[in-house]
Amino acid sequence: LIVSINSEIVSAATSVSGVITTDTTWTQTNSPYTLTGNVLVNSGITLTVESGVTINLNSYYLMVNGTLQAVGNSTNPVVFNNGQVRLIGNSWDASTGKGSIIQNSIVNCVLTINTAPKIDSNTITGAVDGDGNAIISNNVITGGLKVSGGTITNNTIMNQGINVKGVATVFGNNISN
Numbered sequence: 001l002i003v004s005i006n007s008e009i010v011s012a013a014t015s016v017s018g019v020i021t022t023d024t025t026w027t028q029t030n031s032p033y034t035l036t037g038n039v040l041v042n043s044g045i046t047l048t049v050e051s052g053v054t055i056n057l058n059s060y061y062l063m064v065n066g067t068l069q070a071v072g073n074s075t076n077p078v079v080f081n082n083g084q085v086r087l088i089g090n091s092w093d094a095s096t097g098k099g100s101i102i103q104n105s106i107v108n109c110v111l112t113i114n115t116a117p118k119i120d121s122n123t124i125t126g127a128v129d130g131d132g133n134a135i136i137s138n139n140v141i142t143g144g145l146k147v148s149g150g151t152i153t154n155n156t157i158m159n160q161g162i163n164v165k166g167v168a169t170v171f172g173n174n175i176s177n
Helices: none
Strands: 014-020 024-026 033-041 046-049 054-056 061-064 067-071 078-087 101-103 105-113 118-120 128-130 135-137 145-147 150-153 162-164 168-171
Touching: 061 067, 067 078, 101 105, 145 150, 162 168
Parallel strands: 014 033, 024 046, 033 054, 033 061, 046 067, 054 078, 061 078, 067 101, 078 105, 101 118, 105 128, 118 135, 128 145, 135 150, 145 162, 150 168
Antiparallel strands: none
16 A cells, blocks of 8 residues: 655735734744735734744835834744834833844844834844834844944944944944945
């Protein structure tokens, strides 16, 4: 008796646009998430992105007035592609472990920061630009870093270098052009 089993991983695709008004989780099961218009996360709302999720921004933006928690891991990073992520909402609070965070992700888009999120252990191929007091650590950034404050530590920053204006703590970075 010969039995043949065809095992394929089937994944869903989810189209997203508009305003997120309730706490929402984007799951690996429903990934990739493809923006068909701009997406806004309202103030007071949390968008949680599970490890292994891909977000195809399609030249649109994901604007977070609330909280973004996008935490991948070494084998299943969160992936952001082709657009812009704008963080203007809740800052990271290290004492509570709450607030906006992008960690263990691949960010193939522009990251604009106007708050104080934690940006840690990512590969960022787009530019990082902002006015907030972000915690930016342990990243590989190839699109340059331009911020006006925050804590910028132990990053590798290539191509466009680093431009910091204002009060910032900057140490342990490897910078090359």
